[in-house]
Amino acid sequence: MALQGSDIDKLAVLARLKIDNEIKQEVAEKISDILSMIDQMQAVDTSAVLPMANPHDATQRLRADVISETNQREAFQAIAPQTEDGLYLVPKVID
Amino acid sequence: MHTLTLAQATQGLENGDFSSEEITRHYLNRIGQLDEHYNSYITVTADAAIEQARGADTERAKGNAGTLCGIPMAHKDLFCTQGVRTSSGSRMLDTFVPPYNATIVSHIKGAGAVVLGKTNMDEFAMGSSNETSWYGPVRNPWDIERVPGGSSGGSAAAIAAQLAVAATASDTGGSIRQPASLCGITGLKPTYGRVSRYGMIAFASSLDQAGTMTRTAEDAAILLGAMAGFDPLDSTSTDIAVPDYRATLNDDLSGLKIGIPDEYFSEGLHPGTAAAVENAIKELEKLGATTRRISLPHSNLAVPCYYVLAPAEASANLSRFDGVRYGHRCEDPEDLYDLYTRSREEGFGDEVKRRILIGAYVLSAGFYDAYYRKAQRIRRLIKNDFIGAFYDVDVILGPTAPSPAFKLGEKTSDPVQMYLEDIYTIATNLAGLPAMSIPAGLAEGLPVGLQLIGQDFGEAKLLNIAHRFQQATDHHLACAPIIGGDL
Numbered sequence: 001m002a003l004q005g006s007d008i009d010k011l012a013v014l015a016r017l018k019i020d021n022e023i024k025q026e027v028a029e030k031i032s033d034i035l036s037m038i039d040q041m042q043a044v045d046t047s048a049v050l051p052m053a054n055p056h057d058a059t060q061r062l063r064a065d066v067i068s069e070t071n072q073r074e075a076f077q078a079i080a081p082q083t084e085d086g087l088y089l090v091p092k093v094i095d
Numbered sequence: 096m097h098t099l100t101l102a103q104a105t106q107g108l109e110n111g112d113f114s115s116e117e118i119t120r121h122y123l124n125r126i127g128q129l130d131e132h133y134n135s136y137i138t139v140t141a142d143a144a145i146e147q148a149r150g151a152d153t154e155r156a157k158g159n160a161g162t163l164c165g166i167p168m169a170h171k172d173l174f175c176t177q178g179v180r181t182s183s184g185s186r187m188l189d190t191f192v193p194p195y196n197a198t199i200v201s202h203i204k205g206a207g208a209v210v211l212g213k214t215n216m217d218e219f220a221m222g223s224s225n226e227t228s229w230y231g232p233v234r235n236p237w238d239i240e241r242v243p244g245g246s247s248g249g250s251a252a253a254i255a256a257q258l259a260v261a262a263t264a265s266d267t268g269g270s271i272r273q274p275a276s277l278c279g280i281t282g283l284k285p286t287y288g289r290v291s292r293y294g295m296i297a298f299a300s301s302l303d304q305a306g307t308m309t310r311t312a313e314d315a316a317i318l319l320g321a322m323a324g325f326d327p328l329d330s331t332s333t334d335i336a337v338p339d340y341r342a343t344l345n346d347d348l349s350g351l352k353i354g355i356p357d358e359y360f361s362e363g364l365h366p367g368t369a370a371a372v373e374n375a376i377k378e379l380e381k382l383g384a385t386t387r388r389i390s391l392p393h394s395n396l397a398v399p400c401y402y403v404l405a406p407a408e409a410s411a412n413l414s415r416f417d418g419v420r421y422g423h424r425c426e427d428p429e430d431l432y433d434l435y436t437r438s439r440e441e442g443f444g445d446e447v448k449r450r451i452l453i454g455a456y457v458l459s460a461g462f463y464d465a466y467y468r469k470a471q472r473i474r475r476l477i478k479n480d481f482i483g484a485f486y487d488v489d490v491i492l493g494p495t496a497p498s499p500a501f502k503l504g505e506k507t508s509d510p511v512q513m514y515l516e517d518i519y520t521i522a523t524n525l526a527g528l529p530a531m532s533i534p535a536g537l538a539e540g541l542p543v544g545l546q547l548i549g550q551d552f553g554e555a556k557l558l559n560i561a562h563r564f565q566q567a568t569d570h571h572l573a574c575a576p577i578i579g580g581d582l
Contacts, residue, residue, distance in 0.1 A: 003456075008452065011452045011455045011456055011459075012436075012452070014455040014459060015410060015439075015451045015452055015454075015455040016414070016417075016432075016435040016436050016439055017436060017439050017440060017443070017448055017451060017452065018436040018437060018439070018440035019440075019448070019452075027448075027449065027452070030449060030510055031449060031452060031453060031456070033509075033510070033511050034402060034449075034453060034510055034511060034514075035453075035456075037398070037399055037402065037511050037514070038399045038402055038403055038457075038466065039399070040395065040396060040399045041396055041399045041400060041403070041469050041470060041473050042465075042469070044393075044396065044473065044476070046469060046472035046473060046476070049472040049473075049475050049476060050472070050475060051468055051471030051472050051474075051475070052471050052472070052474040052475040052478060053301060053471060054287075054301055054331070054527075055287045055301065055474075055478065055525065055526055055527025055528075056287065056288060056333070056527055056551070058288070058331065058333075060330060061330050063327070072194065075194040076194060076420070078194070079190075079191065079192055079193075079194065079421045080419070080420050080421055081418060081419070081421075081422075081423075081424035082424070088419050088420060090419055090431055090434060091428050091429065091430050091431050091433070091434055092430075093430075093431055
């Protein structure tokens, strides 16, 4: 399936990416090439095949709902771009 | 000292031929003198390495030597190392200093290893040539105009150039085996779930697996023994006892049944690669193995299937990079949306963005069933091919990569061509199976890798076959020409 520049705009919003206008067409062409390669899958009838999410068909292991971590806020926030009074700073969301 | 295997270096330390501090300084000196040609390291931790080496010498003197005591090695730069920058080859994490260690980093430290530094890699492990790294490409020690493979190109080149005794690496679609093949070293991707992924920066979580890069199968057995095991911190870790991989290295191969898939010798395989693999088959037959042709009929669907599942999982995993908690943040964001999009635009490279967009596409409403669900169904067909084959054979053998190392820049403009580098390696990730690449000779002066694929948790059998092969041949002893002479 051939993607257009407008498709890349929509995907970029979904993926929270910014794709410059100058390269948008090239990005669309390369992704279209990849999707053509992927489309080889459609030649096989898989209607009777169960999807496989994990190579061992394993399910998510759960643990007891108890506190297992100590508070390490200072260590974690030491590597954050911007914090103040123990809070992460982002641009104002609500006026 | 730099030509010694891990096993030999351990013997040298035990005999008192040299100390860990001496061998560590020797390797640091080599890295300082030679790595400008290869760019195999992103970060070298010289002071910490010397301190660890002195500690290792003290422990050995006290009789407390662990299995990796005093051995200078390196970690791929996607394993979190407390207090040491862990970049995953990306500008996004150029300043990221993890506040914790990956489980395997702790295990390797506990076994007494000395860490020389962190090795270069394709950005977020997305690539087959090590050309997507924010820190520049790695060059193949056999020919610096050629790629080392990827994504673990730095780990592979560091071993081939004798800038580390051993290294950790990771493999999502071939990222251990293909660079091992192109650099002429021994690479092992264990079974999915065998080695903890806690603290390994995620690419595609149903495929990612940590493993080893070494000079020999014996060294891989030692390193895997230190890394493998159940980890409650990784929800995909499997609780199965870890065997003593060294104990079975010398087992007799008589009666071993090897399957040779027709699909792995198809059009596009380099004749020199095919010849080296054919010779390896004869060598294994001399050692008592029997071979038979088999078919893995859905092999041609492995690459298409992977390029749905891996980008889908990557787009989810990489959504955590938002410029808020850690990693790159753009200057003066106008609003929250601008903070997210510009931080990600600046932090990620082209290949990573491409895969995130593909992931967003195949997961989006209206396309989910046609792509993502379809790929998950194809994945089962691929796994079933292997299950069927293993009724008749013990292991599967073929080439690791379709050709020897290619030139830098040769495939960068055509992503589909680059993706086909992993045509023989991707199916085992989809099936979760263990696989190795071991040197099988040269083609046009460049290394060729032989791939061995095992049954679930069958690493000991692969290591046994690889070790017996290496005892009978000398391909693994072939050395890359080292620029600057024999420092």
